Amino acid sequence: MDSARPRQSDNQIGLNVGGKIYLTTRDTLTRYPNSFFAIMLDSDIPSDKDAQGNYLIDRDGEIFRQVLNFMRCGELVLPRGFSEFDLLEHEADFFSLEALEVALREAAGMSVGIAVGTGSTRSTYMMTREALMREKESFFTDMLDGGKPFPRDRQDNYVISRNNSLFHHVVDYLVRGGILNDITSSDLQQLRKEAKYFRLQMLEQHIQSVEFLRQQAGFHLHIHFFYSENGPCVAYSGKLRRDLDRSLEKLWKGYQIGNEVYAGEVDPKTMSKFTSASSVKEFFSTQTSKSVKMSELSSNCTRINVQLY
Incomplete structure (x- = not known):
């Protein structure tokens, strides 16, 4: 027996999601009875596992953190500046987490969607009106005041044709108050132009x-x-x-x-x-x-x- 390998209890479950390892409990994963995880753990159908005994799940390993946190907390708690709502909605559908899908729709109703970029490089950000109106005379206050028509996409997100590769710095400033990620000269x-x-x-x-x-x-x-x-x-x-x-x-x-x-x-x-x-x-x-x-x-x-x- 490999003494260096962590020993898992009956209630402890290891997941290998897209190459990222998560350790959680059976109670957390079966919190929602009709979910992918409840069926995986309670059915007799064999599931693929890696060499360490973790269940293999071929999904996005980074976004899964938000899925697992939802199952742990029973509510949607996302980091400030989170923008990958579309991807998280796809994951909620895949894992049959209807409660997460409902929570995402409710969050979208309280937030403002902004699609930034052009064509295939466009990304969608969900932000509160409070954050967007941090500066009272800005582009965003004009956008939200309804004084003139503003372009929107089919999901009712405001469309802004600007540099999407830099917009996350704008989001950091509006939500967190500063430039808080690595940036080149x-x-x-x-x-500054943005x-x-x-x-x-x-x-x-x-x-x-x-x-x-x-x-x-x-x-x-x-x-x-x-x-x-x-x-x-x-x-x-x-x-x-x-x-x-x-x-x-x-x-x-x-x-x-x-x-x-x-x-x-x-x-x-x-x-x-x-x-x-x-x-x-x-x-x-x-x-x-x-x-x-x-x-x-x-x-x-x-x-x-x-x-x-």
Whole structure:
């Protein structure tokens, strides 16, 4: 017997979905009696298994995470910015999860569908009206106000003929409050054009921060905080995280989005105690031994620039 191989109990079930391994329980998989999984586990028909004894299922391994979470929770809980509704609906149909199909239809009723791109490169994103109206004078507020006809497809999604390869960065900004995925310098320049087209002025400020921090790589430590009282907060840093003092890491956890630039979400409760640039400066002055230089930009949110040197 291979001692390194994990031992599964009678209630523990391993699934190999498109090459990704999931470990769950029989109780979770049989939660919906008429589903694919209930039939698979309760019937006498033999099922294919891999060398480790996991059930082999030839479906999309990435999207299956959402299917399994639904069966675990009994409700639809999707990550922010999730856009693969069409694929998830296909998986719900394949696995005979009628409850998931109903939940997806209800979610679609509360969301706005946007089809971005042209032809075969078009992708559909589902977003809340609240996220789309983050900036009050933007392209999206005009789109939703109903003042003039706007093109839609057969599924009633708004159709926008723009660069689909960059639109997920626009979604990140609208939903999560910043540029939070890896982006190249050339894509950052193209994203600035998209921000201008969609009239997202604060997104342009985020792009400006990322560009500035890339230029400052290797010099002083800069941190740019974007604080919004009624929305998500993010921070950007121009140094590697190992160069940050532990006191700074209490405020935010950064993830690399490009050469020498890190970005991360900040807990609004943490940021709420900083009512101005001066209060941020006071925090850094007491938490670090470095000198602090501050500047502040006010708009529909506040950008606070911290320079430690």
